Amino acid sequence: MVDKAEIMDESGIIRAVTRIAHEIIEKNKGVENIVLIGIQRRGVPLAKMIAEKIKGVEGKEVPVGILDITLYRDDLSMLAEHPIINGTEINFSVNGKEIILIDDVIYTGRTARAAIDAIMDIGRPKMIQLAVLVDRGHRELPIRADYVGKNVPTSKFEVVNVKLYDVDKVNIVTISDIEKGISH
Template sequence: MSVETHVIMDEAAIRRALTRIAHEILEKNKGIEGCVLLGIRSRGVYLAKRLAERLEEIEGMPVTWSELDITLYRDDRSGETEGVKGRQLLAGVDVHGKKVILIDDVLYTGRTIRAAMDAIMDCGRPESIQLAVLADRGHRELPIRPDYIGKNVPTSREEEIEVLLQERDGVDLVRITQKRGDAK
């Protein structure tokens, strides 16, 4: 079996997408005041940090951001989570009354985002929750729609989108991979 890959975003395209998303966040929220960026572990954290840096460059003021670990909220990990959920997720970051901008690398079925919203609600009651994703590949199982999208990438269910980021992978790129059976 071979794997076919196709790069859909390189370093420059990722940078441009994040800059555009930063401007869209500012426009929608009329600035950054009262906003908190939460990156879903793991690659969403790096994207949140990059967005916070861009927003600070544009607005000239620091932006509150943190990481969000949703492991205990995933619906494919039942039984492991009893009595452990709650406020330990966001040490030092208050979401109550804030405009939370949730950040992830790829939006697919929506289950990760649902888990993230559950985690956020256990930490406080935000004014709103918005969603920013680097790539939206479709195939939703839940009624979740991103507010900010780096790139729409229609895919088949056999394809996967892989996001590689400098901080974790040593390179910035987004690619589609598809396994193909070798002809004999």
């Protein structure tokens, strides 16, 4: 798979994260009851980046949790015989909280659905919102992101590659062509 275009460089990612942080503050009239939960893997560093931006603007720490949705996926039987579990770390109550789920890319909506199911098994939040760095379209479920860094129309034969420093040692978003029948 060869990258055919760069969608966002490091400064573009930083601008998108800054904008998302400001939109979260604005839409929720502050961050009083807000918690951020990053979806494993690349939603986690994004959640931490957004939390830092919010702290810079509001002067308040926003709790950040980590959610592994592996066992909530509707395609679990199609994955490897022993799927990799990265772990959930939510060291605060979600009851009555306004949760912002954070992921790198929204595509079919199935990851967001699985994340909502996982959160509801943990507790009963007041509200769940969704923030993504890239919305590539092609929804299969009636789910939309509340906060989007960049909308990138794609074909089903393309893949959006988000690379973040905490995981990949670089901050960049690219688009590639893939083999027919495989999609992300």
